[in-house]
Amino acid sequence: MMENHQRRVRIVLPPLERYFARVRKLLGLADGAASIWFVDDAQMARWNRSYRRKRGSTDVLSFPASANGHARRGLPVRVGRRKSAVPDRDYLGDIAISPVMAKRNARRFGRTLPDELRILILHGVLHLLGYDHETDGGEMSRIENRLRAKLGLS
Numbered sequence: 001m002m003e004n005h006q007r008r009v010r011i012v013l014p015p016l017e018r019y020f021a022r023v024r025k026l027l028g029l030a031d032g033a034a035s036i037w038f039v040d041d042a043q044m045a046r047w048n049r050s051y052r053r054k055r056g057s058t059d060v061l062s063f064p065a066s067a068n069g070h071a072r073r074g075l076p077v078r079v080g081r082r083k084s085a086v087p088d089r090d091y092l093g094d095i096a097i098s099p100v101m102a103k104r105n106a107r108r109f110g111r112t113l114p115d116e117l118r119i120l121i122l123h124g125v126l127h128l129l130g131y132d133h134e135t136d137g138g139e140m141s142r143i144e145n146r147l148r149a150k151l152g153l154s
Contacts, residue, residue, distance in 0.1 A: 001032070006040040009099035011117070019118050022151060023125055030090035034128055036121060037096050044098040059101040060120040062127035064093040095124030111154070118153055 002017050016036075024033055044057040051061070097120050099113075106116035122144060131140035148154065 001035040002038075003036070004038045005043075006038055006099060008040060009103050009113070011038055011099055012114075015114065016117055016121065019151075020121055023122055023147075026147065026150060027125065027129070029092070029125075033090055034092050034125060035094045036124070037094060038099050039096050041098050041100045044096060044101065047096065057098050057101050059098055059105055060124045060127075061096045062093060062124045063096070064128055065091050092125075092128040095121065095128065097121070097124065115153055118151070119148065122147060122151070122153075 002013055002020060004011050004013060020036065021031075023029075024031065041057040044061065045055075047061055048054050048056065048058045051063075052058075097117065099117070102116045102120055103113050105111075106113045109116070111119075126140055126144055126147075131143065133140040133144075
């Protein structure tokens with residue numbers, strides 16, 4: 001599931017949804033493995049302050065699913081998605097992306113906005129899989145770079 005909850009930066013969802021399907025297939029993940037929410041900078045700043053104790057917005061945040069399969073950290077619960085109370089073991093969690101920050105980063109790194117959004121989707125999925133570039137001695141970065149190459153991203 002992918003939804004746009006901001007209006008400041010124009011996003012074309014269908015190509016990003018197809019890319020996300022490629023990422024899931026490459027990593028062997030279920031179709032409903034994660035939800036992606038494009039949110040405004042103010043919301044990202046609130047979540048960044050609340051959950052990472054950092055000021056200001058950020059480009060991507062990942063929120064791993066709790067034991068009952070719902071988002072833990074404030075993203076909307078997947079209402080109506082589950083038929084029973086049995087946890088969805090294939091559901092990893094939610095990814096929030098700030099298109100405003102993505103647009104800034106794309107300019108800074110000389111990339112297109114769609115490519116920057118694709119990179120952030122992959123980055124968020126890797127966090128949901130348990131990788132943490134702040135503590136893993138470069139493991140996540142190495143994996144992410146290999147996957148970027150396979151997916152045609154620089």
